[in-house]
Amino acid sequence: MTTSGGRAVLGAGLLGGIATASGIALTATSGWLIVRASERPVILMLLTAIVAVRTFGMARPVFRYWERLRSHDVALADLADRRATAYARLIPLTPARLGRRGRADLLTGVVDDLSDVVDAQVRVTVPILSTIVASVLAVIVAALLSPRAGLVVAAMSTVTVAIFVLGWRLETRSQQTLLAARSEVARVTALVAGNASELQAIGAQGQAQSWLVTAHADLRRAAGRQSYGRAAAAGLLLLLTAAGTIAMTAAILPGVGAAISTPVAALLVLMPIALGDAFSTLPDAMRALARSQASAVRLHAMLDQQPAVRAAGVLSLDTQTDPQTDTPSGMPSRILVSDLTAAWAGTAPDVGPLDLEVQRGQHLAITGPNGCGKSTLLAVLARHLDPTGGDYRLGDDDALQLELGQARQVFAVLDDEPHLFASTLRANLQLARPGSADPDLVEAMTNAGLGQWFGDLALGLDTVIGSGGRGVSGGERARLGLARCLVSERPVLLLDEPVAHLDHTTAEAVLGDLTRSTTERSVIMVSHRPDGLAGFDRVIGLSRP
Known part of the structure; x- marks a missing residue:
């Protein structure tokens, strides 16, 4: 990725962080407004909160849409550049280093694997940056309202990192098997489709069907095992949200009515729930990260081969057209x-x-x-x-x-x-x-x-x-x-x-x-x-x- 592309991804992550923070602020501010309104104050005292709820409610989709536009724009541009680069690197490898690879395997590498690598920008980098930005803002706001509340939010963010790493490791173990199974399905499908007439001529349709059934069954099993990491991370994040809400309640309860007003207490109690919603995107990011890393290994194994032919020559071929025999242009003597x-x-x-x-x-x-x-x-x-x-x-x-x-x-x-x-x-x-x-x-x-x-x-x-x-x-x-x-x-x-x-x-x-x-x-x-x-x-x- 170019420097400008990296800056664009960072910008998209910042926009996503603002969108995520707006969602957290919307939930927390709504809680404050509901509790404060139940006290029946003068309506003018609620106008700021009402405007804030409307602002956060509109900011969340606007900034999310803006983030998607920027992140997908840079990802698609990077995909086009990487594909051109990959094709250029394939030229000196053809056919000596690629001849033993099936067409399906080659297409899986330059299409699916390359797409998985580039998708990491949209599905991994941007969500992680967005979560980091939103978490930092949440910690700062919570700490300003109550130091104990700030510690609870910081602890939730730290535990989330540990859950992400754990789930990523589980996903990584199964991704190689999943990608190999996906490649095998593509290979068998191409083999059967490309030789359908020959298979029919020798009466091997049943055998071909069994190849397809076996390949798809292996893919389903690999996909099932691959889901364990995401499921574990999603479950742990739900437990973390519940634990964070309980911890927040216990942390601020002694100060409610004194240092902490009841509406502010409602705001703080709802903050872990809103954070849990923000963290819910991380299991998908974790899966995309593991997949992109496994795809990168397969892609580099293909593109990083030593070419069978050097491409360092710079001289021009000295040829002439024979005017008597009209031999084709470019023919060496x-x-x-x-x-x-x-x-x-x-x-x-x-x-x-x-x-x-x-x-x-x-x-x-x-x-x-x-x-x-x-x-x-x-x-x-x-x-x-x-x-x-x-x-x-x-x-x-x-x-x-x-x-x-x-x-x-x-x-x-x-x-x-x-x-x-x-x-x-x-x-x-x-x-x-x-x-x-x-x-x-x-x-x-x-x-x-x-x-x-x-x-x-x-x-x-x-x-x-x-x-x-x-x-x-x-x-x-x-x-x-x-x-x-x-x-x-x-x-x-x-x-x-x-x-x-x-x-x-x-x-x-x-x-x-x-x-x-x-x-x-x-x-x-x-x-x-x-x-x-x-x-x-x-x-x-x-x-x-």
């Missing part, structure tokens, strides 16, 4: 790796040492068994993973010294399961290059072998695909992924097992469309099967390190 090694974790290399050179516009296929480092090599080339040794150059530039975003702009990456969003065909293709004209999208689909398929769509580019829309086959999904790469106009295509799940005939057709539509681009494809490699300029094999 060559891709060169020398004595390259790389590993996802540890010191043992997952690929290499490897020497490889790909000239501009060349199509290269790399084959080899699972575990030989094919995908690791593509991750290094795409700047998703730093090499552990050797040299990697784009043209004559050291790829590690290039600005990360610019280096990644060279490549379009296509894997074996290109994701299709539940949206229109146009929106799915324009992800690769926002603002692309419709003719460019149609041309890309035609070059990817989808011309006839697209011609049969009644709504054309407005056709909704994905979940809830028109279904697509495995071959159509692979071709749509290829079309998206073509729309991107990236000069180098990196293909990671793009036809791994397709039958031989479909795989041959997809790769044939690929080689025909990318004659002016460099293509590097890794595969463990030999289908469709006839159209590639070179085929090399890798073995396990």
Whole structure:
């Protein structure tokens, strides 16, 4: 949070304190007025109290509304800033450090956990500051009227702090379990919803339903255990209110009628009750504090990972467009790796040492068994993973010294399961290059072998695909992924097992469309099967390190 944001939160806490103090004063002054009126004094002697009751009655909602406006304004602004910061921190972590996290887990972190952290400003900081301000004012007023009464109010405030700490500790113990259960519900729900067709095809609906039932049952149990701390704190605060009222009565009773008038005695006796009402917001603040702390731990565990790729490069890529072949802008003259090694974790290399050179516009296929480092090599080339040794150059530039975003702009990456969003065909293709004209999208689909398929769509580019829309086959999904790469106009295509799940005939057709539509681009494809490699300029094999 910025300094100005911190000041805004403090201001909101002060406004909340005034609102809370107004509520306490309203209750106490009303008690004084009722008792004093029962003595039937001249009405003019009650005017000040009457005006005070009206003032406190109006001030309480006005200042509370003002506090809510300020606190929510700063919280929403801070949430927007934190989300932008979180997304920026995710970029160097993608995909190497986030690839093993499910989408539901990732969304829980950057949406729910981040919201819980920011909510602490509204649900924790402001209520606590408001209670502190109101308690201090109550102690001062009570002490001015009666020193003993001031001690009682001060004692109530001190015991409230102890109750808050106790309840917070109880809540903290259960919050990690609750958040883990919430994340599991999101994960299982996303898994079942995203694979509904496949689960139905293999008759596993019953098993999927049992996963959901188990996850929700665990969440209910965790939520039940999590409520113990709040319930204990709420109960103790009620007992404290009763004890404070009794203690106040006992403290001032000897002085009633002498040093303390009867109306003032009524005011003081009602003060612990009004304080108890002010303290009643603390159990919710206590729960929000425990939740925000647990969410912060989960969020930092995700964002504080060591990136798999350095983002410290500042150089610009030296590229030119070939006027004779009209090769795409941004294409390096060559891709060169020398004595390259790389590993996802540890010191043992997952690929290499490897020497490889790909000239501009060349199509290269790399084959080899699972575990030989094919995908690791593509991750290094795409700047998703730093090499552990050797040299990697784009043209004559050291790829590690290039600005990360610019280096990644060279490549379009296509894997074996290109994701299709539940949206229109146009929106799915324009992800690769926002603002692309419709003719460019149609041309890309035609070059990817989808011309006839697209011609049969009644709504054309407005056709909704994905979940809830028109279904697509495995071959159509692979071709749509290829079309998206073509729309991107990236000069180098990196293909990671793009036809791994397709039958031989479909795989041959997809790769044939690929080689025909990318004659002016460099293509590097890794595969463990030999289908469709006839159209590639070179085929090399890798073995396990």
